[in-house]
Amino acid sequence: MQAAPGDGAEWLDAVAWNGDGLVPVIAQEADSGQVLMLAWMNRDALRRTVELGEAVYWSRSRGRLWHKGETSGHVQHVEEVRLDCDGDALLLTVRQAGGIACHTGRHRCFFQRLDGVSGGWESVEPVLKAPEAIYGE
Amino acid sequence: MQAAPGDGAEWLDAVAWNGDGLVPVIAQEADSGQVLMLAWMNRDALRRTVELGEAVYWSRSRGRLWHKGETSGHVQHVEEVRLDCDGDALLLTVRQAGGIACHTGRHRCFFQRLDGVSGGWESVEPVLKAPEAIYGE
Numbered sequence: 001m002q003a004a005p006g007d008g009a010e011w012l013d014a015v016a017w018n019g020d021g022l023v024p025v026i027a028q029e030a031d032s033g034q035v036l037m038l039a040w041m042n043r044d045a046l047r048r049t050v051e052l053g054e055a056v057y058w059s060r061s062r063g064r065l066w067h068k069g070e071t072s073g074h075v076q077h078v079e080e081v082r083l084d085c086d087g088d089a090l091l092l093t094v095r096q097a098g099g100i101a102c103h104t105g106r107h108r109c110f111f112q113r114l115d116g117v118s119g120g121w122e123s124v125e126p127v128l129k130a131p132e133a134i135y136g137e
Numbered sequence: 138m139q140a141a142p143g144d145g146a147e148w149l150d151a152v153a154w155n156g157d158g159l160v161p162v163i164a165q166e167a168d169s170g171q172v173l174m175l176a177w178m179n180r181d182a183l184r185r186t187v188e189l190g191e192a193v194y195w196s197r198s199r200g201r202l203w204h205k206g207e208t209s210g211h212v213q214h215v216e217e218v219r220l221d222c223d224g225d226a227l228l229l230t231v232r233q234a235g236g237i238a239c240h241t242g243r244h245r246c247f248f249q250r251l252d253g254v255s256g257g258w259e260s261v262e263p264v265l266k267a268p269e270a271i272y273g274e
Contacts, residue, residue, distance in 0.1 A: 011257050014249075024161045024226075026172055033170030035163055038226035050251065083258050084246040085239050089161075089175035091247045102222050109221040110228045114187065120148050121220050 012043050016087040022058060025090040027101065029108075030079050036101035037109040039068075041090065046081075053078055055092060072134045074098040098129075105129045149180050153224040159195060162227040164238065166245075167216050173238035174246040176205075178227065183218075190215055192229060209271045211235040235266075242266045 015023055022040045029036055039057040041049065045065055048056040052067075055076035059066035069075030076094040083090055102109040104127060111125035152160055159177045166173055176194040178186065182202055185193040189204075192213035196203035206212030213231035220227055239246040241264060248262035 011251065014258055024175060026163055026175065028172055035165055035172065035228050038161060038163065038221060050253075081251040082247040083249040083251070084175060085241050085243075085248065086246075089246075091172050104222050106222075109223075109226075110219040111222065112220040114148065114218040114220070116187075121151055 012047060014087055015043075015046065015083065015090070017043065018088070022060075023088060023090055025055075025057065025092060027055060027076055027092045027094050027096075029101075030093050030095050034108055035110060036076075036094070036096060036107070039066075046090070049078060049092075050081065055094060069097060072098070072100070072103075074100050074134075076101070100128055100134070103131060103135075105131050105134055149184060151224055152180075152183065152220065152227070154180065155225070159197075160225060160227055162192075162194065162229060164192060164213055164229045164231050164233075166238075167230050167232050171245055172247060173213075173231070173233060173244070176203075183227070186215060186229075187218065192231060206234060209235070209237070209240075211237050211271075213238070237265055237271070240268060240272075242268050242271055 017023055021042045025039050025041050027036045040060055042058045045056045045058045055068045055078055057066045057068060075097045078092050078094055080093040081090060099107060101107060106125045106127055108125065111123055112121040113124045115122045154160055158179045162176050162178050164173045177197055179195045182193045182195045192205045192215055194203045194205060212234045215229050215231055217230040218227060236244055238244060239248065243262045243264055245262065248260055249258040250261045252259045
């Protein structure tokens with residue numbers, strides 16, 4: 001008998017959830033290989049992600065499940081889920097709808113680069129769409 | 138006057154350290170684009186990483202700074218450091234000495250892939266070098 005992930009709990013038990021029941025999750029873009037963002041999942045978020053085939057995170061600021069793209073339409077289609085050696089980090093391979101992962105309207109959240117000359121963080125990725133246009137005023 | 142990162146504290150203050158004074162750090166391989174691992178840094182670890190040009194993490198299990206490769210020789214040469222939109226995650230672009238990032242002797246720590254058919258995690262990356270040969274018996 002074959003069991004789809006979600007039927008059983010074993011694959012969820014293999015994750016080393018932290019004291020808050022969360023695990024950090026890296027979203028990497030399938031085609032470009034770019035790391036888009038880091039977010040968090042709880043057990044329910046991971047199960048729903050796998051069932052839905054779209055990234056569902058746990059929003060620590062809002063204290064609830066967050067189906068990414070629920071407002072913006074910028075969902076992440078999940079192609080692969082990986083767990084690391086210690087079981088305490090996940091890696092998703094995703095296709096990013098709209099080409100925008102960041103709430104600032106940028107392609108990715110990692111847009112600040114440390115500059116060795118100025119000694120500060122410099123924004124090095126353009127805003128593709130104004131947040132007001134994504135989320136409304 | 139130019140200030141190298143490390144001289145001042147402003148760039149370190151920009152990081153949203155968590156309650157334990159840590160931030161999650163993704164190490165991505167420069168050439169392949171593969172995500173090698175996720176680890177943690179405190180303020181001192183990040184400053185030393187930038188000064189040294191090699192990844193220095195905070196080992197949560199050992200409760201001390203961990204200059205990656207100090208035992209194995211598998212240091213990570215850091216080419217770029219990025220901070221995300223909320224300031225609570227870092228992304229390093231690295232060159233992995235020895236081609237082995239994982240303490241299991243694999244290229245990367247994310248070697249367990251969720252299999253939709255079996256419903257479990259499957260190891261999909263080979264051990265390149267036995268841990269005993271890396272760390273000694």
